[in-house]
Amino acid sequence: MESFGQRAIRPYIPEQHREFYQQLPFIVAGSVNQQGWPWASMLSGYPGFITSPDSTTLTINASAITGDMYYRISVKREANGTISKCLHDNVRVGDVIEAKAPSGNFYIDAAEKRPAVLIGAGVGITPMIAMTSHILNEAERTRHLRPLTILHAAKTTQQRTFTQNFQDAEIKSNGKIRYYSIITQPSKQEKIGIDFNAIDHITADTLRQILALDDYDFYLCGPPAFMQALYDEIRSLGVRDARIFAEAFGPAALIRQIDNESMLLEAIKLLEAENEADEAVIKFVKSGFEQRWNANDVTLLETAENHGLTPNFSCCNGICGTSAVRLLKGSITYRT
Structure with a gap:
């Protein structure tokens, strides 16, 4: 995302709200900068995130149509869904909500010739x-x-x-x-x-x-x-x-x-995962927090949470990209 926009949470103002059909009404939300462009660019297909008034994070599917100065989110109404009911029943035109910059790897390459x-x-x-x-x-x-x-x-x-x-x-x-x-x-x-x-x-x-x-x-x-x-x-x-x-x-x-040609890459990843350092020092720059880490300890996310930090996260499986941060120094191993 660094080449398309910053990872940030900024206010979004709903501009339009209408129902496409009963099970899946749909909100159009938008916010632009001084040049008239969205606050964060995105490739079509990326998921996005919204923070709700009760501090519960809802993963949604936010689909930007490239060139448009608004994003669309589709939220299905659930009878017992706290956040979906809040969005459909309480959010009105002019209300301000918070949206996190989209991230992920689910997008399409328009230049590709393959159908x-x-x-x-x-x-x-x-x-x-x-x-x-x-x-x-x-x-x-x-x-x-x-x-x-x-x-x-x-x-x-x-x-x-x-x-x-x-x-x-x-x-x-x-x-x-x-x-x-x-x-x-x-x-x-x-x-x-x-x-x-x-x-x-x-x-x-x-x-x-x-x-x-x-x-x-x-x-x-x-x-x-x-x-x-x-x-x-x-x-x-x-x-x-x-x-x-x-x-x-x-x-x-x-x-x-896994395809045969991918098995070698998977084996390499497995070897890398087995070659974790015996010990290391983890430092989070903004908070100034340091923690010694030993082999087979919990993940970086869990380490941060165990010491009072509150980084953004969602799936806890390395899929959604919510918890991704910039590596300033050192190297990491991804556990599969």
Whole structure:
């Protein structure tokens, strides 16, 4: 993120709030600097964070459409959700909330010529519309449009969002972007080919029917079980693990099947993890705190917390990037 914007928490002012559908209303929030640009740049697809009034941190999916001077967040209303109820029932236009600069590795390269397949379910469709918009915007700027196939999984058509946006993208791209709505529980009045494209769960057979024989990058986002099942289906088609990108919320993470060419790198990482220093001194510059660390002690995050420091964190698995800080001196080993 250092090349795109600072890691910081700054106030955000909601400018608009409207419902796209009952299960997933959507808030548009924005804040710009003196030059009229967002306070922190982000690549489409990065997750972001919001701090709530009761000091509980909620991980959300914030999707910036590159070039727009606002960010979008999608927060599903949960009956017993303290933060979701606060956002939907209490936050009004003009209220100030706090947002942490986005971070992560889930984004799409618009310059890549290899076609991409975006597959989303539930709130997981949010980064896909951001990626799609980014591809379109970059196509206008560079005259290169990366081919996209978007598979949108939902139980019913009422639980879909961004459908019109994706259909508009199909038209604007002259067919280089394709959108498929796949429903598992359509109503009796709805017709295949008109209201949606297919009735089923997305499987390897679904992908065979939709995708031409080619080399694709796959981007997955949705509930953990959905992503794991789909990852396994994609791998069964012979797609390499390195071609599958996924966004996991919280501690949820894919159980990946490592490719043969990646096994050597994994072995090297394992050896590095086994070569932890016998002892070291940890120093946090801003607080002036120092602590002697011994082999097999707890992680840096836990060390900081055990001594009264309160660094930002979320997943505790090294996935979300919330706790990332700059290394001033020395070297570190990442425990997998």
